[in-house]
Amino acid sequence: MYKAIVIGTGPAGLTAAIYLARANLNPLVIEGMEPGGQLTTTTEVENFPGFPQGIMGPELMDQMRKQAERFGAKFRSGWVQEVDFGTRPFKLTLEGGEALESETVIISTGASAKYLGIPGEKENVGRGVSTCATCDGFFFRGKKIIVIGGGDSAMEEASFLTRFAASVTVVHRRDELRASKIMQDRARGNEKVEWALNRTPIEVSTDEQGAVTGLKVRNNATQEEELIPADGIFIAIGHTPNTKFLGGQIVTDEHGYIIVQPGTTMTNVEGVFACGDVQDTRYRQAITAAGSGCMAALDCEKLLEGAMVRDWSETLNP
Numbered sequence: 653m654y655k656a657i658v659i660g661t662g663p664a665g666l667t668a669a670i671y672l673a674r675a676n677l678n679p680l681v682i683e684g685m686e687p688g689g690q691l692t693t694t695t696e697v698e699n700f701p702g703f704p705q706g707i708m709g710p711e712l713m714d715q716m717r718k719q720a721e722r723f724g725a726k727f728r729s730g731w732v733q734e735v736d737f738g739t740r741p742f743k744l745t746l747e748g749g750e751a752l753e754s755e756t757v758i759i760s761t762g763a764s765a766k767y768l769g770i771p772g773e774k775e776n777v778g779r780g781v782s783t784c785a786t787c788d789g790f791f792f793r794g795k796k797i798i799v800i801g802g803g804d805s806a807m808e809e810a811s812f813l814t815r816f817a818a819s820v821t822v823v824h825r826r827d828e829l830r831a832s833k834i835m836q837d838r839a840r841g842n843e844k845v846e847w848a849l850n851r852t853p854i855e856v857s858t859d860e861q862g863a864v865t866g867l868k869v870r871n872n873a874t875q876e877e878e879l880i881p882a883d884g885i886f887i888a889i890g891h892t893p894n895t896k897f898l899g900g901q902i903v904t905d906e907h908g909y910i911i912v913q914p915g916t917t918m919t920n921v922e923g924v925f926a927c928g929d930v931q932d933t934r935y936r937q938a939i940t941a942a943g944s945g946c947m948a949a950l951d952c953e954k955l956l957e958g959a960m961v962r963d964w965s966e967t968l969n970p
Contacts, residue, residue: 653741654680656952657754658725659732660894663691663938664928665760666716667945668952672758673723675953680754681720682746684731684761684894690783690929691938698790700938709778712938737901737921756923756956758948759902759910761894763929763936767887768800772856780864781856781885785809786937789816792884798823798867800853801888807835809888814844821846821880823853823869848880856885893930902926909933917948925951 656672656679658665665681672679691697691709698706721727728746736743741753765783767773773781782788785799789812797817799810802824810820822839827850829836839845851869857879859865866881893908903911903920910926912918917925927944929936 654678654752654754655956656680656756656758657682657742657744657752658758658760659744660684660760660762660928660930661713661717661727662760662762662928662941663713663716664762664930664941664945664948665758666713666720667942668758668760668927668949669720669725670716670723671946671949672952673720673725675949676724677953677956679725680752681725681727682732682744683727683729690762690765696791697787697938699787732897735898735901737898737924740923742923756925756952758917758945758952759895759898759919759924759926759930760928760941760945760948761897761930762941763891763893763909763932765887765891766889768853768889770853770855772858773887776856776858776862776864779862780858780883781887783887783891784936785812785886785888788884788886789813792816794818795883796881797821798880798882798885799888800824800867800885801890802826802829802831802849803888803890804831804835805890806888807831807839809886810839810845811842813886814842817844817884819844819846821848821882823848823851823867823880825852825872826850827872851878891929891936895930905933907933917944917951923955 655677658668658681661683669679669681691713696706697709730747732744734745741755742757744752793816797813797820800823810822813820850872855868857866866879868879870877895908910931912931917927919926925948927948928941
């Protein structure tokens, strides 16, 4: 029996673990399939406060983990396959069938960027391929960039990247965009944005040193293949929140993101909290995730102390 279990070890989960451990709640942290979260696939992080010279993503996560361990947090490898939030204590079943019980649970399982599944893509993440313009755009000053996608996120990232890049080429497999008219108009009105529509990405091209040189695409009208030169490729086809294991016991939006009471991290189940990208559809930054992890730990601590007033579940479960 644990007082608190944290599921996930990105910036949100590790910050929650630090706060819970310092409150002598002895949390157990389940590492999941990607210990450290998305930052472990990032090279240099320059926008996390406290590191004026920047810090490597894996190193930042390792330091946060050590800080949590210093105060008494325990870590368990593996991932949660099933949960039972029907009654407290809550029950969690890990891979292999191991069962755990806890008075409270903090869900910080994040959201995974969607990938195209083409050669040269995942192996070059952090080395010219990115899924976050606000994270990595700075590294491509004066460079040629490709943004893959046709929705609002792609248009927003393309417009944002023009602050740094010499040019931004939007690649989309259809000849029409899915983005809203206002977002399309904004991108089309930007002289730095170029268009390669009705083209299907085939492969990320690199040179002998492993540097990204462009994107090989197929022209859907002519079936001919061509190479679009670029120094960086940003994939903007959406994210998938890691919430399937919850089995519908936690209220989510139509995309699977957990809904929390505004201004808190409380879900529809008393004693279950959510923080980080699993409930954030807007910011998706390491620092905002860490901040929400702090909130989740404080909310959790208050509930365990009996100081939290609950009426949110009635709103989500009329």
